[in-house]
Amino acid sequence: MAKSMKKSESNPEMVHSPLVTYASMISLLSLCPPFVIILFGIFNPSIVYDHLGEIFSALIFGSLVFCVFLYIKGHLAPSSSDSGSTGNFIIDFYWGMELYPRIGKHFDIKVFTNCRFGMMAWAVLTVTYCIKQYEANGKVSDSMLVNTILTLVYVTKFFWWEAGYWNTMDIAHDRAGFYICWGCLVWVPSVYTSPGMYLVNHPVHLGTGLALSILLAGILCIYINYDCDRQRQEFRRTNGKCTVWGRAPSKIDASYTTTSGETKRSLLLTSGWWGLARHFHYVPEILAAFFWTVPALFNHFFPYFYVIFLTILLFDRAKRDDDRCRSKYGKYWKLYCDKVPYRVIPGIY
Structure with a gap:
């Protein structure tokens, strides 16, 4: 828990x-x-x-x-x-x-x-x-x-x-x-x-078949979203001394300077879910929202306003986080982006 x-x-x-x-x-x-x-x-x-x-x-x-x-x-x-x-x-x-x-x-x-x-x-x-x-x-x-x-x-x-x-x-x-x-x-x-x-x-x-298909797809997306966060949390908790998808994690040892002038160290995970895209966890989150909305089918725009809003919100958040990390980590963030080139959607964006 x-x-x-x-x-x-x-x-x-x-x-x-x-x-x-x-x-x-x-x-x-x-x-x-x-x-x-x-x-x-x-x-x-x-x-x-x-x-x-x-x-x-x-x-x-x-x-x-x-x-x-x-x-x-x-x-x-x-x-x-x-x-x-x-x-x-x-x-x-x-x-x-x-x-x-x-x-x-x-x-x-x-x-x-x-x-x-x-x-x-x-x-x-x-x-x-x-x-x-x-x-x-x-x-x-x-x-x-x-x-x-x-x-x-x-x-x-x-x-x-x-x-x-x-x-x-x-x-x-x-x-x-x-x-x-x-x-x-x-x-x-x-x-x-x-x-x-x-x-x-x-x-x-919906009928039993379609309802169960949507339900299972939604639960899978929620689990993947959870596992993305759990994977990074465990990586941070163990200071990188853990396994990611059954093997030692790939990582970048980065340092940064605080506003008080103190130099600190951070580990950036570049494998597992976090090797697919820098903010891949937003993909299953958006899909989960889609799956609990799509039972309304496509008779009206109203139910889908939330999914559209969430997509815009999370893509903007991914950009803001990238900008913040670029300013914080400098050359280490550039190295991280070279290893994980996509921001949200692997192979696309």
Whole structure:
């Protein structure tokens, strides 16, 4: 299990793994309809779908106010030295002032927005859409089941691997501003759940064969995405003393200079999944999103907006990460690009 960790004095500090909390919440929500609705008639989770307009409106406004708070806090009371202003209000508000803002000693803002709220809201809304379709039609379509299962497998994978998330651009490099926080508080619950939202009132009958094929393809993509991250995480944890696809890893021993003038060393993995392309892990992530969207078939553009957005987001992130690493590692990054010439898609880009 991905245990929580404390990377440094200012990095996200976690007390325990959230996987148990997440699993308990989803299990309770899934079991809630037969026991609570049928036996007691107290609460119907599908009420969330009935009030999506109000919920999203409140999130949009509340998150905007929250981002203003982050901007003011970054100026007046930053949580650590990993903060600062560019002198431009728009850039500071959009990209953020602080890398690791906290309220008090233990409430990490990015952990809350990105993980505790954003990812859990994604899972909860997915389940409520499934419940709403059952309430409206008396059954759950196979297309909705495929969408729900794949989404929950992906979010579960995220919480299983959460410790590795602290090393990604979202946490380690992107500051807490409108881009990250508003995106996780508003964009993830609304746009990332849109395929399931569409299927509530547009159920599609795929048939057992097609449904199983899409489900298995999606699970395979989620596994490959996980294995890419696991492979690099294990490589870093062992300082390169591990096996990658059954053999010693190919690597580049790089050095770089910190802003304080200190020289540090880094190992760049050039074999396994990371020998196919510098950001190959984005390929199965995009394909996984496609497979939990394609059960809607191709009757409307709406469900595919998320996949298109995600593709643009991840390709842009790959470019930003390349630019950052080129500046950080210099000649070592050029050597790395010579060994792994493709950025995302092997043989193409």
